[in-house]
Amino acid sequence: MVRRLGEDDAFPTPDPTKTSWPEVVGWDELPAGIWIANDRREVTVQFLNLGETRPPGYNPRRVIVFVDATLHVALTPLLG
Numbered sequence: 001m002v003r004r005l006g007e008d009d010a011f012p013t014p015d016p017t018k019t020s021w022p023e024v025v026g027w028d029e030l031p032a033g034i035w036i037a038n039d040r041r042e043v044t045v046q047f048l049n050l051g052e053t054r055p056p057g058y059n060p061r062r063v064i065v066f067v068d069a070t071l072h073v074a075l076t077p078l079l080g
Contacts, residue, residue, distance in 0.1 A: 011038045019079040021063070029065065032073045036063050043079065050074045 018039055024032035033045040043063050048054070050066045058080045068074040 011035070014041060015039055016042075020076050022076045024065075024073050025076055027073050029067045029071045029073060032065060032077070036065070036077060040079070045077075 012035075021032070021036050021039070024035055027035070029047055033047070036045050037043065040063065043061050045063050045065060046055075047065050047067055050068050052066070054064055055062075060079065063077050063079055065073055065077040066075045
């Protein structure tokens with residue numbers, strides 16, 4: 001399912017303890033990034049192509065989002 005944010009969508013209440021976003025798997029990359037950034041406003045959302053290597057080290061202010069060739073979220077985005 002391809003997910004696009006529309007005017008009827010309600011953003012979740014920000015959750016500073018959230019570390020993963022399984023609900024955005026299958027969404028277009030931009031709406032997924034907006035959704036994550038709304039939830040954790042202090043993080044940077046970084047997009048990588050599926051198969052690329054995750055940057056080394058843990059970064060508590062970064063969420064990695066892997067996208068497929070059609071720019072849809074392929075794996076559950078994770079903090080770090």
